[in-house]
Amino acid sequence: MSENKENIIPVVDQIVGKQGTSVEAVIPILQAIQEEFHYLPDEALERVCAITDISPSRITGISTFYGQFRHQPAGKHSIKICTGTACHVKGAPQVYDAFRRELKLEGLKDTDSQGLFTIEKVACLGCCTIAPVIRIDSVTYGQVMPEKAGEILQDFLLSKATHQEDKQPIESIGPNGQGEIRIGLGSCCVASGSSEVKSALEKTLADAHIHVEVKQVGCVGICHQVPVLEVVKPGEPAAYYAKIKPEEVKNVVLNHFRPEGFFNRMKVDVIGLFEKILNDGSPLSVRRYQAEERDTPVAEFLDPQLNIATENRGVVRPTDLDEYKRSGGFEALSRCLKEFSQQQVIDMISASGLRGRGGAGFPTGKKWQLVKEQEASSKVVICNGDEGDPGAFMDRMILESYPFRVIEGMIIAGFATGADDGIFYIRAEYPLAVSRVNEALNKCREEGLLGDNIMGSGCTFHIRIFEGAGAFVCGEETALIASVEGNRGLPRIRPPYPARSGLNGKPTLVNNTETFAFISWIIRHGADAFARIGINGSRGTKVFALAGKVNRGGLIEVPMGMSIKRIVEEIGGGIAGGKSFKAVQIGGPSGGCIPASLADLTVDFEGLMEVGSMMGSGGMVVLDEDDCMVDIAYYFLSFTQSQSCGRCTFCRIGTRRMLELLEKIRSGKGVPEDLKNLEHLAASTKQGSLCGLGKTAPNPVISTLVYFREEYEAHLQGKCPAGKCIPLISYSVNDDCIGCTKCAQRCPSDAIEYKPFEKHFIDQEKCIKCDICRQVCPEDAILIT
């Protein structure tokens, strides 16, 4: 990092030298400048314009369009507060406020007076199962409580000061011998400390001279139990250790790779304890599940699932090409190149019934066919990994864990449609996904799986990565293409569809990450195998990010047509904390809230549409009695409203006006007329917007108005039944108070007087409703009314 302004020109010149001077290079150039200076100094931008084809108008338009870019100097460290759905329902707004208080930020300031920290809200860090989540630089903290804000900042600064973490990745230690130890290194796992676990593991193995393979595998999916360690020994059932801590690694390893007697003793102990935990929930850090035992939470979580896009979950090393090949990888591609014609491949995809997994569910085979039919000297295949929905992290997990599978799917698509140019469009918020895909691409190039004359077939296909710059709307294919071309990410009217005229006018196939992940399986197992799974017009499986108020959240892949009830109760293990199931929000900001009364509904494209929701990209956030549906509608709409590109009048202004109406209702100032206006605006915004964002933005509002109208009406009467809407609630202390003073000590606004052994009181004038007192009270003596 260089903050010296004199450096700007040489640094910019160097960046431009690397990225090129064309208009298309604008986003990568800006990303590189920001990487260097932590913001975009005007001098740097002017320099870019002076030495490239990029005009001042373009660079201004782009650098202010994408959320990633800053124009003001930032603090030394960046605090990102995740405001994804799962984090929101678990208290992210209070966490955000707590950090602002801790940093003494007032008004619009986002950087503390010492210039140490800059705070920002981000759409979703994709770690929904350990919500609420924050990330400081590259360190992710999960299950953050507002009262811990100060401790977290200290911890971060301390860890920075004490050890400069060495970031060398371990791939494997030692040759195959006694078995292998698999460690999950998905983002959730890393966030909850898997890299520390990994270090402890390396040390233990080295110290004890144990030769056992350590495999760094992708996301296991059991994200509610991270970090996860799996021990596989020949002749023994695999054992999972969940929520493992670094200091416990030694015992676990020695249990398995030491004399039998000791291991057995421990095994009995651990399993006995484990059953106890399940029943009374008392804390024990190590949780161990035997893979063969049924009736364990892990089995319940994994059994109803069917892994196609996530085939070999938790078994393969994400960037190990040989291993991918050993498990059938690139077999599909090889067969396509050698045995099938382009049309045969497309026919197979069509026959499988695969529909796009990005949300709208357009038949994949048909899309491929359209691109294939175009006569053009060059065609493009784009993998849409711009997963921006709050509450969704399927794409991230797939890219992090199965980069080769997606690459293979893309190459097959390239072959079938006659494309030569492939692009991975990946959110910049997913650095791990970017680096894994990059590594995987390099390996493919080395092995001749990418480039000219793939596998000696004469077929040419290149793939590059384009990092998105923080605009949810770029998930829309025409906006995505605009951003790759170096424009503001504005969707355009269709037709022409990208299949006819896409990137730089070339026929372009845009498919979702998950869609590509199905391709090789379909080719290997045949279209029928895929088509046999699922119901009606929805075939195969779908990956969901299950989060929110369930006992077991995580990444799940289930056959299309599974009922909501089964997903929530069997896989998710029901609602946490004995609360009652209220609704499930499917499809993120484009979807809708489905009430518990419709839980028998099957999850498929048409079924969801009928009840006013949609598949979306597959976020599934479970809500319980403590969640206010007006608040949820406000939450989603505030997201889409902030993500509108600003082009269509109805989306730009209509969503804003709807949000203002919701705000009015949420603060108890609404009148019955407001509900009518809200419904009206929702309908016209759907009708009058060009792209999917505007057309679906009103869905959360419409569906909550349909299924939870009484909650809206209660707000009109000044009541929030769930006790969530800040202006309508107040905190008080009940008679269970034992006078422990914890609340008084923690209250950030001195609203509670310190009175040992006496019942405490909350001064309503001073109370800022930060919820900390309720969280720290050991007696549940804080009431919300």
Next chain:
Amino acid sequence: MQITIDHITIDAEEGMTVMQVAELAGIRIPSMCYLPGHTNHPSCMVCMVKDLDKGTMFPSCAMPAAEGMNLSTSSEEVKEARKEALELLLSDHVGDCEAPCRLSCPAFMNIPLMNRLIAEDRVEEALHVVREEIALPLVLGYICPAPCENACRRKKVDEAVSICLLKRYTAMDETIRKTGLEMPPQKSGKRVAVIGTGPAGLAAAFYTLRKGHACIIFDKQKEAGGALRYSVPDDLLPKEMLNADIEIIMALGGEFKLNYMVTSEIWEKEILPGFDAVILATGFRDENPLDGFGLPMLETGSVIHKKSFNSGIPGVFGCGSIISEQLLSVRSVAQGKKAALEADSFINGNTYLRRKPMFNSAFGQLNEAEKREYMQEASPVNRTDAEKGYLTGFTREEAIREAQRCMHCDCRKPVSCKLRIYSDEYGANRRRFAASERNQLTRNLQHEIVVYEPEKCIRCGLCVEITQKEGESLGLAFVGRGFDVRIGVPFSKSMQDGLIKTAQACVEGCPTGALANR
């Protein structure tokens, strides 16, 4: 390729947009963000049409016509969608189409324009502006209670602009008064009788004459002027001033028949058969009951309709206190003009005459910061007193100094602004989606010929495209995204630097008053 629009089947060429095809068939579709030859559309959504087969709506300016399309451009549903788009745009728009002073003037005189012309010492043109609405500038320059000055935004800063005296000033010079007369291009050969010479009658005569009709003005009194002559004391309105205004009507060809009582017999035998139209400006019916004139009584208790100025007899109109008691001469003068226009329309075979005021986007009070924005264009001096006394009025210097105090509250594109035109056409209600708090108004005066008012911008981006197409080195850019997107100059530079060669093109391309000439 054939497509059907509003049940008309039209041959279209490949590559045409729906809007272009509609144009071929003479179907006009409104649009704000579309400018032929430019690509940056659609955004405003005012050009929406409905696809009757698919049941969806889309912006016609960008949708390629496709074989077999069956579209509606004029159903109630389409109109409602367009109206809503306009209403949403209006909810985000801050600015007056017309200045508050003009809106509060019963005669709707274009006060800010008059002020600006006086400030530039263009008195003759200023008088022309005054006479567009006010037939008796001198009379009203003395006796008008000036409701405009009460509404003047400058009043909240220090004191109102002295509008009434400025108006009088435009007509004080006899040479200007007479040379500045706009004579009708040619005589119509039609005759109109005006009965009564009070403020309403004189105004009716003035505008009748300007329409090219012969006009005979009857009054039972010896001298013209009605209440102005016989009820207003000299120290309020010097008689020579009244005479001067009447002289103008005579100069236009008005023929006064004074000392002439129009009896019911004369009415029957001479007036009704002898004229193409009649305008009654006879004052209170208590004093001049018009018995035997055969005028049917309307539901309102009057013989003249107060909005259309018609009576129950075709071709007979009325204005002033005959309708109901008028306390303000300026209102009578305003009615005189309207009655004259109604008579003119009748004479020409009831040509369309707009009676409703044009759509107007009034936004209310200025806050302190906004007052400063407005004051950028106004002289900060205190309100000017006429040194030689009220009866004499302003000297040239005083008038110029005072006129420069005007803050230019009116929009610079009141006629060409498409937001106004379509809001008017579709009957948009600017308050329907109003936000609880309106945006803060700003005025960017950095450019020597362009004024940029961001709160009038609809973010269509035409200006951005124009600057880029013409190769401005800086040009304009979109700044931000979504609801907060604005148009600005890159790197926070001045508008003067941004618009070097495309300033005028941007002003012309801008569909609203956001970019306008100073």
